[in-house]
Amino acid sequence: MGRPREFDSEQVLDETMRLFWAKGYRATSVADVARCAGIGRASLYNTFGDKHELFLAAVERYQRTVHMDLVEIITDSGSPRAAIERAIEKVAEDALGESAKRGCLLTNSALELAPHDEKVRERVFESFDRLERAFEGAIVRAQQEGEIPTHREARKMARFLVTMVQGLGVVGKTNPDPQRVSDIGEMMVALLG
Amino acid sequence: MGRPREFDSEQVLDETMRLFWAKGYRATSVADVARCAGIGRASLYNTFGDKHELFLAAVERYQRTVHMDLVEIITDSGSPRAAIERAIEKVAEDALGESAKRGCLLTNSALELAPHDEKVRERVFESFDRLERAFEGAIVRAQQEGEIPTHREARKMARFLVTMVQGLGVVGKTNPDPQRVSDIGEMMVALLG
DNA sequence: ACTGTTCTTGACACTTCATTCTTGAATTCC
DNA sequence: GGAATTCAAGAATGAAGTGTCAAGAACAGT
Numbered sequence: 001m002g003r004p005r006e007f008d009s010e011q012v013l014d015e016t017m018r019l020f021w022a023k024g025y026r027a028t029s030v031a032d033v034a035r036c037a038g039i040g041r042a043s044l045y046n047t048f049g050d051k052h053e054l055f056l057a058a059v060e061r062y063q064r065t066v067h068m069d070l071v072e073i074i075t076d077s078g079s080p081r082a083a084i085e086r087a088i089e090k091v092a093e094d095a096l097g098e099s100a101k102r103g104c105l106l107t108n109s110a111l112e113l114a115p116h117d118e119k120v121r122e123r124v125f126e127s128f129d130r131l132e133r134a135f136e137g138a139i140v141r142a143q144q145e146g147e148i149p150t151h152r153e154a155r156k157m158a159r160f161l162v163t164m165v166q167g168l169g170v171v172g173k174t175n176p177d178p179q180r181v182s183d184i185g186e187m188m189v190a191l192l193g
Numbered sequence: 194m195g196r197p198r199e200f201d202s203e204q205v206l207d208e209t210m211r212l213f214w215a216k217g218y219r220a221t222s223v224a225d226v227a228r229c230a231g232i233g234r235a236s237l238y239n240t241f242g243d244k245h246e247l248f249l250a251a252v253e254r255y256q257r258t259v260h261m262d263l264v265e266i267i268t269d270s271g272s273p274r275a276a277i278e279r280a281i282e283k284v285a286e287d288a289l290g291e292s293a294k295r296g297c298l299l300t301n302s303a304l305e306l307a308p309h310d311e312k313v314r315e316r317v318f319e320s321f322d323r324l325e326r327a328f329e330g331a332i333v334r335a336q337q338e339g340e341i342p343t344h345r346e347a348r349k350m351a352r353f354l355v356t357m358v359q360g361l362g363v364v365g366k367t368n369p370d371p372q373r374v375s376d377i378g379e380m381m382v383a384l385l386g
Numbered sequence: 387a388c389t390g391t392t393c394t395t396g397a398c399a400c401t402t403c404a405t406t407c408t409t410g411a412a413t414t415c416c
Numbered sequence: 417g418g419a420a421t422t423c424a425a426g427a428a429t430g431a432a433g434t435g436t437c438a439a440g441a442a443c444a445g446t
Contacts, residue, residue, distance in 0.1 A: 005392090024305055027219060029432080030434070043395090108305075112305060163361060164356055168356060171356055173303045191384050194415070199424075243405075
């Protein structure tokens with residue numbers, strides 16, 4: 001009961017995510033979010049709490065949409081090696097053009113907030129860990145099926161891939177040069193063996 | 194002529210660098226810097242201009258001290274492969290403990306400012322490019338001396354290493370676990386061939 | 387129509403921050 | 417010693433930005 005909301009909170013959260021993603025936590029004001037979402041500031045405070053909680057909600061949305069998409073590409077049924085290569089290709093694409101400017105919200109948050117914000121650190125780590133496990137699972141299956149040689153431990157290769165994904169999020173921000181990014185993607189695939 | 198400065202500007206710049214490094218650009222106020230350096234705000238403005246110029250000066254100092262140290266390890270005379278491995282070890286060390294919380298000022302700046310600040314983007318890219326060229330030179334020499342196999346292009350391997358260095362700067366911030374970092378360092382060395 | 391509840395809107399207090407200005411002090415050159 | 421110059425220190429200014437509040441509007445159930 002009571003007066004109904006005049007906005008769709010998922011839609012507002014989407015806009016919130018987009019802004020924090022593009023500009024970072026501190027460079028984004030609650031007024032910015034309200035304006036872009038087309039609602040009043042007080043409505044944001046009313047619905048999500050303070051700025052920090054709003055940010056956490058946006059990160060959570062990123063985790064269960066954008067980041068989940070990547071994990072699902074890797075855990076797809078079918079050839080595990082092909083799945084890994086598709087994931088690499090997707091990450092490489094995101095390191096080019098306009099999307100390179102945003103990079104990855106989790107990577108951005110890790111650098112801006114993780115050292116001084118335990119909650120953010122935990123959430124970000126959680127996602128990277130899930131990515132690592134997805135890679136590890138796919139590598140193990142690929143090794144069983146003879147698509148990837150077994151002389152390297154799956155976990156170490158998974159950690160290598162996660163580090164490269166994070167590194168690509170940095171490279172794209174400083175110089176989204178197609179040749180450079182393609183070289184890096186090629187190395188990632190080559191180093192699978 | 195005129196009244197002499199009561200502080201050493203290199204020392205102040207050092208403190209400035211330390212603060213921006215640990216907290217980022219937006220989270221660091223000019224008042225913070227002045228307090229930590231033990232001088233008045235107006236002295237900072239007088240000496241370095243505005244906040245943005247102060248930041249650029251701090252980045253420049255980082256480039257010619259901290260980052261140069263890394264480049265010099267790589268371009269050291271002696272076995273080029275050993276030099277690369279020493280560089281990897283150093284980067285891995287920096288991804289652990291307290292230094293992991295700061296990470297790399299260039300990587301941090303890349304994510305926080307590069308997309309909206311052309312001057313910062315250029316400076317950061319410049320340093321990463323220098324690092325890439327250092328790696329490439331060392332790899333070429335190592336290949337000539339038979340320390341690294343020649344079936345992969347030196348430039349691509351160099352780009353791979355730079356990406357890993359940046360990735361390690363992210364990993365350390367979210368989870369400076371010695372086992373994880375050591376796995377990653379091991380993979381970097383292993384993938385040299 | 388009445389009540390209780392929840393939302394919207396605009397205004398308001400409070401804080402922080404970047405930057406400038408004013409005043410006075412220290413130093414060099416003449 | 418005086419003039420010109422540069423520096424130091426703190427107050428002052430103006431612009432954001434965060435969070436709260438009061439008053440009214442919209443709805444559900446009775």
